Structure formats: C-alpha cells, structure tokens
Amino acid sequence: MARVTRRGALKTLGAAAVVPDFGLKATAFHLQADAPQLDPVMLAAIGEVVLPAEADRKAAIAAFVRWVRAYKEGADTDHGYGNTRIRATGPSPSRSYPAQIAALESSARAAGAASFPQAPLDVRRGILEAAIAGAKIERLPARPTGGHVAADLMGHYFNSSAASDLCYRAAIGRDLCRGLQDSEKAPAPLPTPGASRGDVR
Amino acid sequence: MSDDAATHMITYESDVCIVGGGISAAMLAQKLAELKPGIAITIVEAGVKIFDFQNRTEYRQRSLDYGENAWPGDFIDDQAGAGVISRTMAVGGSALHWGGVTNRFSEEDLTLKSRYGLAVDWPLAWADLERHYCEAERRLGVSGEPGPLPEDRRSEPYPMPPMPLSYNLVQLKQWAERSGIPFQGTPQAKNTRPYDGRSACLRCNTCEICPTGARYSPDFTFKQLLAAKKITLHDRTQVRKLIASPDRKRIAAVQAVSRAAGGEAVEYRAKTFVIASGYAWSPHLLLLSDVANSSGLVGKYMTGHAFIGGQIELDAALFPGMNEQHSLISRKFFRCAADAPFVRHDLRVWESSAGRDPRLKDAAGTLLLGDALLADWRGRTKRGAARVRAYYDVHPSADSTLTLDSAKKNRFGDPLPVIRHVLDDATRSRADATRTHIRGLFELLAKANNGRLLNVSEGNYLDHPGGGCRMGTDPASSVCDSYGRTHDHDNLFVVGSPTLPTGGCTNATLTFVALTLRSAGAIAQG
Numbered sequence: 001m002a003r004v005t006r007r008g009a010l011k012t013l014g015a016a017a018v019v020p021d022f023g024l025k026a027t028a029f030h031l032q033a034d035a036p037q038l039d040p041v042m043l044a045a046i047g048e049v050v051l052p053a054e055a056d057r058k059a060a061i062a063a064f065v066r067w068v069r070a071y072k073e074g075a076d077t078d079h080g081y082g083n084t085r086i087r088a089t090g091p092s093p094s095r096s097y098p099a100q101i102a103a104l105e106s107s108a109r110a111a112g113a114a115s116f117p118q119a120p121l122d123v124r125r126g127i128l129e130a131a132i133a134g135a136k137i138e139r140l141p142a143r144p145t146g147g148h149v150a151a152d153l154m155g156h157y158f159n160s161s162a163a164s165d166l167c168y169r170a171a172i173g174r175d176l177c178r179g180l181q182d183s184e185k186a187p188a189p190l191p192t193p194g195a196s197r198g199d200v201r
Numbered sequence: 202m203s204d205d206a207a208t209h210m211i212t213y214e215s216d217v218c219i220v221g222g223g224i225s226a227a228m229l230a231q232k233l234a235e236l237k238p239g240i241a242i243t244i245v246e247a248g249v250k251i252f253d254f255q256n257r258t259e260y261r262q263r264s265l266d267y268g269e270n271a272w273p274g275d276f277i278d279d280q281a282g283a284g285v286i287s288r289t290m291a292v293g294g295s296a297l298h299w300g301g302v303t304n305r306f307s308e309e310d311l312t313l314k315s316r317y318g319l320a321v322d323w324p325l326a327w328a329d330l331e332r333h334y335c336e337a338e339r340r341l342g343v344s345g346e347p348g349p350l351p352e353d354r355r356s357e358p359y360p361m362p363p364m365p366l367s368y369n370l371v372q373l374k375q376w377a378e379r380s381g382i383p384f385q386g387t388p389q390a391k392n393t394r395p396y397d398g399r400s401a402c403l404r405c406n407t408c409e410i411c412p413t414g415a416r417y418s419p420d421f422t423f424k425q426l427l428a429a430k431k432i433t434l435h436d437r438t439q440v441r442k443l444i445a446s447p448d449r450k451r452i453a454a455v456q457a458v459s460r461a462a463g464g465e466a467v468e469y470r471a472k473t474f475v476i477a478s479g480y481a482w483s484p485h486l487l488l489l490s491d492v493a494n495s496s497g498l499v500g501k502y503m504t505g506h507a508f509i510g511g512q513i514e515l516d517a518a519l520f521p522g523m524n525e526q527h528s529l530i531s532r533k534f535f536r537c538a539a540d541a542p543f544v545r546h547d548l549r550v551w552e553s554s555a556g557r558d559p560r561l562k563d564a565a566g567t568l569l570l571g572d573a574l575l576a577d578w579r580g581r582t583k584r585g586a587a588r589v590r591a592y593y594d595v596h597p598s599a600d601s602t603l604t605l606d607s608a609k610k611n612r613f614g615d616p617l618p619v620i621r622h623v624l625d626d627a628t629r630s631r632a633d634a635t636r637t638h639i640r641g642l643f644e645l646l647a648k649a650n651n652g653r654l655l656n657v658s659e660g661n662y663l664d665h666p667g668g669g670c671r672m673g674t675d676p677a678s679s680v681c682d683s684y685g686r687t688h689d690h691d692n693l694f695v696v697g698s699p700t701l702p703t704g705g706c707t708n709a710t711l712t713f714v715a716l717t718l719r720s721a722g723a724i725a726q727g
Contacts, residue, residue, distance in 0.1 A: 052575040067266060075263075076270040079288045080298070086276060086288060089267060129568055132561075140561040140574075143268065151561070158559040158574065164522055167559070167578050174522025175265055177403035177412065180393065183367045187520050 036098045038065055043153065045117035046104075049125050050154045054166055060157040067144065067156055068094045093146030100149050104131060165190060210466045215243040215433065217724065218455055218471035220440045220486065221478030222246030223294025224710065225697030225717040227419035227426075228340055229477060232721040234431040240725070242432045243469060244423075245457055247439040248291035249274055252420055258412040261405070271410035272297050279611045280439070284603075284620030285505070285662045286481045292436050293419040294479060296710065298409045300526060301390040301416040303343045304707040305334050307352065307535040309545060313596070313703060317543055319627055320596040321702045324674045324683040325719070331356055333715035338388075341417045341714065342396040345388025353532055361393045364402065367523040369552040373587055374529055376515055377550050379649040382642075384529040384550065390417035390711075398425075408526040437461040441615060443474065443490035445690065452492065452693045458613060473692045473727055475685075476670075477717070480698040484603045484669030485618040487680075493670070493687040493695070498680050500603040502671050503620055504704035505663025509636065510590040511643045512555040515652035519585030521554035534591075534642075535706065543631060544638050546593035547707040550646075553588040556655060557581050586655070589646060591639045592664065594706040598625040603669050622663050665709040667701035684723035685716070692727070696720050 043065070047057045075089045104116045107127045113119035116127065128150045135148040142159055144152035157163055161175040170187040217233060219226045222244050230242050251272055264271035275291035287295045309316060311323040311330065335357040338345075344361035347353075363386050366374060370386065377384050391402045392415040402415035414421065426432040437460035444454040455469040476483045484500040487493045529550040537545050559578045562568055569577050601623040605616040640657055647654045673679025676688035679702075685694040696717040698709065705712065 048571075050570045052572045054572075054575065071267065072269070075267065076273065076276075077268050078264060078270050079276065086278075089269065125570065128570065132568060138562065140559055143266075154561070154570070154574070158578070161522070163559065167575065167582060168520050170520055172520045172522045174406060177405040179403050180365050180401065183365050183404055183524060184371055186368045187523065 036094055038068065038094065038097065039101070040065075041117050042101055042104075043149075045119075045124060046128065046150050046153060048121065049128050050150050051157055052166070055157065055163065059162070060160075061153070063160070064144075064153050064156045068092070091146070093144040093152055096146035097149045100131065100135075104128070107131070210468050212454075212468045212470060213243055213433075213435075214470045215241040216471060216727075217242045217473045217475060218469045219244045219475045219477050220455060221294070221476065221482065222248070222292040222419070222423070222434065222436065223477060223479055223697070224296035224299075224419045225479075225713055226475075226477040227293075227422040228337070228714050229475065229696060229717050229721055229724070230426055230432050231340065231422055232718055233725055234426065234429075236721060236725040243471070244432055244434045245438050245440055245455065245469060246292050246434065246436045247277060247280065247460075248289075248436065250292045250420070250423075250434070250436045251275060251297070252292075252424060254414065254420075257410060257414075261407050261410045261412045264410055265407065271407075277439075280617070282481060282485075282618035282620065283606065283609075284618070284622070285666055286618065286620060287479075290482075292423055292434065296417075296419050299390075299416070299418070299710060300408050301411075302528075302708040303338065303341065303345070303388045303390050303711040304530065304547065305353075305388075306330075306705040306707065306709070306712050307532065309536060310594075310703065310705045313594075316539055317537070319543060320625070321671075321673065321678075323702055324672055324679075329719065330712075330715055333719045334711060336718050337711055337714040340718070341390040341711075342392055342399070343388050343390050343711075344393040346385055348385055348532055349383040350532055352536060359388065361396060364389055364391060364393055364524075364527055366529075367404075367527060367552070369519045369521070369523045369585075370527060370529060370550075372517045372519060372585070373550050373552065376517060376587070376650050376652075377529060377531075377646055380642075380645045381649075382531050382533055382548065382646075384531045384548075387528050387530045387549070389527070391415050397421075404524055406522065406525055435459070435461075435467075438467065439613075440469075440478075440486060441489065441613060443486065443492050443693070445490075445492050449492075449689070450691060452690050471692075473694065473724055475694045475696055475720075475724060476699075477696050480667045480669055480701075481603065481618055481620065483695055483697075483699040485605070487670065487695075488603075488605055489615055493680055493689045493693060495689050496677055496680060498599075498671065498678070500669050501599050501601070502597045502668045502702065503601040503603055503622055503666065504597040504668035504701060505595075505622065505666035506592045506704045506706050506709075507595045508590055508592045508660040508664055509639045509657065510588065510660070511640075511657040512553055512655040513587045513589060513643065513647045513652050514556065514655055515585050515587060515647070515650050517585040517650075518583070519552055521552055521557065521586075523552065525552060527551075530707070532707075542634055543627075544593065544635050545706050546591040546635075546639060548642060549590045549592075551588040551590075553586040555586045555588065557586055587646075589643055591642070592706045592708075593635055593639065594703070595628045595663070596625045596703055597668060598623045601668070620666075622666075663704065665698075665704060667698035667704055667709060667713070670695040670699035671702040672700040673702065683719075685720040686723060694720060694724055 108116040108119045141155035263269045276288040308327040313320045314322040345359040346363035399414040440457040531548040670680040697713040
C-alpha cells in the first residue's frame with residue numbers, strides 16, 4: 001500500500017490545515033499489510049475535539065496508531081478462568097475507518113469547509129457528535145471496535161493508564177510495573193497539568 | 202523405553218507416572234525427588250510447555266492492549282467440556298492463570314459432620330493438614346501476615362513478609378474495620394523479596410500473567426526439575442485410558458497418544474500411577490477407564506463454593522489501579538457457633554473503580570467529548586469505591602456430577618465431560634438466610650462509613666471447584682483414602698482438587714497443594 005506523505009495528505013485535504021501541529025503530520029502510519037492507513041492530520045483534527053485539552057494529544061494519537069498497526073486478526077483472546085469458550089479477535093477495527101473518515105469529509109464540505117481538518121472546531125464537534133450518534137454508539141469502547149474512529153480514539157485514550165493518571169491528577173501508573181516500595185503512600189501528584197508518567201497504551 | 206514390535210507402541214517405564222502437569226504435579230514431583238533421590242518420575246501432560254519466560258512481558262502487554270491470551274496456545278481445541286471447566290490445558294495447568302491467593306481453609310472445613318451434622322468430615326486431622334500448609338507455603342513462596350484471630354494460629358511463620366497494603370487498601374482497612382470486623386491482607390504466592398530464584402514483585406497489576414516471575418507458577422518448578430534431570434516430562438501427550446491388571450488390584454499401564462509424535466500411540470508403565478489432572482479431567486479419565494469406581498462415586502459430589510459480591514461507594518479518596526489484585530480478607534466468619542443457623546464464609550475487600558469509569562454519555566444521556574468527558578469522569582471520582590465478596594460454604598449432593606457426554610467426543614472418539622453442580626438439601630434450605638446474612642454484612646460495612654451499597658450480585662457457578670474423587674475412610678462412600686490412594690487399586694493415587702469432599706469457603710489452591718504434599722510420602726513408599 002502506498003505511503004501517505006505529508007504532501008499527499010495536504011493535497012487531499014487542501015491547503016493550510018487549521019488543526020494544531022501535534023508533530024504528526026510528517027509521519028505516515030503503516031497498519032497491517034492489508035489494512036488502511038490513518039491520516040495523521042485527520043486524526044489530529046478528530047483528537048482536538050474528542051480528547052481533553054489537558055491530555056498529551058500527540059502521545060494519545062500516536063499510541064492509538066501504534067495500537068491499530070499492531071492489531072492481530074484471529075488472535076486467541078483470553079479465555080480466563082473457568083470459561084469454556086475460546087474466542088479470537090475479529091477483523092481490524094481500522095477496516096471501518098476509511099468510510100467513516102470519508103463521511104466526515106463529506107459532512108465538512110456540506111457545512112462549507114474545504115475539508116474536515118479545516119473546518120472550525122465547533123463544526124467538527126457537530127459533525128463528530130452526529131457521526132457517533134449515527135453509529136449508535138452508546139458506550140465508550142473498552143478497546144477500539146471499528147464502530148467509529150472517533151469513539152475508538154476516545155475509548156483507547158480514556159481507558160489508558162495515562163488518562164487515569166490525568167483524571168486523578170496522580171501518578172498511579174496502573175499498567176506499569178512500579179515496585180512495592182512506597183505503595184502504601186498516595187501516588188505522587190502529577191507535576192504539571194497534562195504530564196503523566198503513565199504510558200498511553 | 203522399549204518398542205513393542207507387535208504393535209509398534211512405544212512404552213516408557215518409570216517408578217512413578219504422573220498424569221497431568223499442573224501445580225499438584227509440580228509440587229508432588231519436587232517432593233518425591235527429595236524423598237527418594239534417583240526415583241524415576243515421568244509426567245505426562247496433554248498440553249504444551251510454555252516455558253518462554255523471556256516473552257512474558259510482551260504477552261502481558263498484548264493481553265492488556267488487545268485482550269489476547271496471555272498464555273498463547275494453552276488449550277486443546279477439541280478437549281473441552283460443559284459446565285465450569287477451565288480451558289487451560291498446558292504444563293502448569295490452571296495455575297498459569299492463577300491470581301496467587303493462598304488462603305487456608307479452617308478446622309471447621311474438616312469437621313462439618315461432627316460439628317454441625319452437615320456433609321462429611323474429612324479423613325484427616327487439622328494439625329496434620331496444617332503442617333502441610335506450612336510446607337506448601339514454603340515451596341510455593343507465600344508472603345503473608347499472621348491473622349488477628351487465635352483460631353488461625355500457625356505452627357510456622359510465613360516464609361516471606363506480607364505484600365504491603367497499597368494506599369487504597371490502607372484506607373479500606375481502616376474503613377472496613379469501623380464495622381467491628383477484623384481484616385488483614387490476603388496471603389499470596391508472590392515474592393515480597395527475591396525467593397527461590399525468582400524476583401520480588403514489581404506491582405505490575407497483572408498477576409495472571411506475571412512478567413517478573415514473582416508470582417509462583419508451576420513452570421518454574423518444572424524447569425528446575427528438568428534442569429536437574431529429576432523428571433521426564435512428556436508434553437503434548439494425551440492420556441486416554443488406564444489399564445488395570447487382570448485381577449484389577451493394580452494399574453498396569455497408561456495408554457496415551459503423542460501429539461508431538463504425530464498421533465503415535467504410547468504406553469507408560471510404572472510401579473505407581475498418580476492422577477493429577479485437576480477436578481475435571483481426573484474423574485473424567487477414571488470414568489473413561491472404568492477404574493477406581495467400585496463405589497460408583499467417581500464423578501460424584503462435585504463441589505466448590507458459592508459467592509455473593511457487591512460494590513460499595515464510600516467517603517474516601519482512592520486511586521484505582523494501585524494494586525487491584527491485592528485484597529483484604531476477614532476470616533471471622535469461617536467459624537459458626539454450633540447452635541446458630543449455619544453460615545460460613547470469607548469476606549474480601551478490594552479497591553474498585555465501579556461507577557467511576559469514563560463514560561460516553563452522562564446520566565441525562567448527553568454525549569460527552571474531550572474536556573466534558575474528563576470533567577464528568579473527575580466529578581464521579583471524589584468518593585471512592587470498594588468491591589466486596591463472600592465465598593460461602595455450600596455442600597454437594599451425590600447428584601452433583603461429572604458424567605461422560607456420549608454426544609460430544611474429542612478427535613479420538615472419547616466422550617467429553619459434563620459437570621452439573623447440585624447442592625444438597627441442607628444447603629438449599631438455608632440459601633435465603635445465607636443471602637440475607639451476607640447482604641447484611643455488606644450493608645454494615647457501608648453504613649459504618651457513610652457509604653452506600655451500590656449493587657449486590659450472586660455468582661451462578663461454584664468457584665474453585667473440586668471433588669469427583671472424594672477421599673474418605675469407607676470404600677463404600679469414597680473413592681480414595683486421605684492420601685489419595687484409591688480404594689480399588691493399590692498403586693493408583695489421585696491428588697489435589699478432585700479429592701476434596703467439600704469445597705470450603707475461600708480460595709482452595711493452597712489446600713490442593715497441601716493435600717498433594719501430604720500424599721507424597723505415601724506415594725514415595727509405593
């Protein structure tokens with residue numbers, strides 16, 4: 001599959017994207033061999049709406065892309081204790097994303113914007129709210145499901161160790177190996193808003 | 202090893218042949234090798250070895266990220282049953298996924314009939330079992346603290362200092378004890394300092410796949426025994442049948458199929474055979490083989506304990522995720538006065554994020570994005586939450602069975618097991634009172650702290666299952682004696698969970714191991 005370049009992305013999206021530069025634009029994300037690629041500018045435009053301003057959005061989006069890229073279809077899932085059913089992971093959620101992203105673009109143009117990333121924030125918010133409602137997503141997905149790329153990005157971030165730290169404003173580090181020392185003490189406050197020692201999954 | 206020219210069946214010979222490669226087999230083999238240096242031990246396990254410790258960090262991460270099986274390939278596609286049957290079939294058995302909790306049963310568990318007129322007494326004394334609890338704790342590497350109740354006295358200290366209570370559990374202990382109920386941290390087979398060649402716990406919060414090796418797992422013992430050439434381990438070798446001698450007083454051989462060798466038939470001959478295949482596959486194999494069952498009780502009295510759980514909201518600032526695997530336990534209700542309505546249970550408390558997870562819509566159904574979602578989430582974390590649960594003592598009837606399902610067979614044509622738990626009349630008659638009692642305790646915990654009981658749920662299966670080859674002194678009412686020696690065959694033993702007459706009211710793995718270690722002496726003598 002062709003690599004999405006900075007030039008190619010901008011050609012698609014039009015000139016002078018208004019989304020913040022999360023340092024992602026020069027990076028193309030390679031998914032598994034036959035899965036679609038994710039456009040970093042589009043993800044940044046979505047992330048600005050669905051991820052909190054306090055979060056490290058760049059890290060959150062990069063982690064989401066890593067997750068999608070490393071997804072394995074047909075992998076055995078945890079059968080747990082006492083459970084007699086073996087299940088496998090389904091098709092990559094990213095297979096649903098191109099159509100969803102195209103619909104976002106279409107909605108943005110219908111709203112008078114040159115592209116979704118170039119649309120004003122409130123327009124993008126309205127488009128995403130409608131898209132999530134249209135996809136009948138009622139709950140934050142624990143893991144990306146393909147229901148909608150925006151909900152998946154949110155679910156991936158808000159269920160992460162980093163988001164938990166941000167919520168509690170404390171370095172809990174839920175998914176890290178932290179050692180036993182000082183575990184009887186309250187976790188240290190996050191040093192500054194938005195900073196976190198916890199890795200985004 | 203010999204090759205039978207007539208049948209081309211390879212035959213392996215040893216002093217002791219252990220069928221099944223789980224935690225009981227690991228502990229038994231280790232002790233036998235100590236008791237009788239040079240003893241030839243062969244362990245036959247249907248599943249694979251997963252000895253790639255170096256990959257465990259990656260497995261853990263993919264389990265966290267994708268929900269993938271943290272023990273890849275630890276099952277056999279067509280070897281499943283109906284009922285509560287773990288799919289894990291690999292060297293290490295269900296203990297691969299083990300959370301590592303090593304609570305002891307109490308003296309009451311062994312004396313239900315004589316104290317309360319319920320179920321049966323176990324055919325061994327508490328002091329005898331207690332010695333083997335200590336041994337099991339040493340071999341597994343258990344960290345723990347002495348309990349506050351004199352009834353829980355120990356003859357030896359724990360091998361390691363207790364797992365420190367996390368900040369959350371420190372808060373929850375203060376909270377829970379305001380109710381007047383004493384709590385302590387649960388003992389665990391997790392290293393709080395380097396122990397037995399394994400590292401100390403790093404609080405990774407994923408004990409079912411411990412990336413550091415701090416949580417005991419049988420693969421460590423098997424690797425040690427293999428390195429010292431003290432055992433022979435045949436994995437991917439599925440035992441299908443035990444063959445009795447012509448007079449049926451002994452077991453002559455075990456017949457198996459080697460998946461590793463492309464389905465080749467193999468036979469094991471030994472002076473002593475030990476079935477260590479867990480509560481499902483042990484009685485299943487005996488039924489398939491039509492051995493050890495003159496009592497008709499193989500596959501009967503399948504047991505375990507029932508449970509009720511709940512979530513409580515409380516006035517405490519907690520930080521979910523500090524050590525979700527660790528919990529508090531009260532053993533106060535392991536005891537029940539003989540003249541009071543019978544109810545026995547443990548009582549556990551964990552940190553919880555119930556009702557405090559991020560959500561896409563608020564209570565009014567408004568979609569939340571970005572900052573709004575974070576604000577909503579934060580707003581719901583000002584009060585903390587605790588998860589509570591009680592495992593309670595229930596007793597099986599003879600109709601609580603494992604049977605062979607002739608309609609469902611594996612690739613070899615062997616019928617697969619069906620487990621159907623049925624409780625005895627006395628247990629059923631007190632069910633409502635038990636529920637009321639436990640719910641009352643949950644409410645007591647909540648009220649002691651201006652808390653609120655958010656929900657209560659009842660388990661729909663028996664946890665930590667056992668039974669199916671219960672031990673006893675009377676061959677008419679049991680399958681094996683207290684050492685696991687079957688009444689029907691001098692050289693056939695069953696060890697671990699299948700031998701339990703009743704399932705207690707707390708995590709049972711330590712008890713399975715202690716009973717197995719007690720059996721080792723008799724097995725070593727042959």
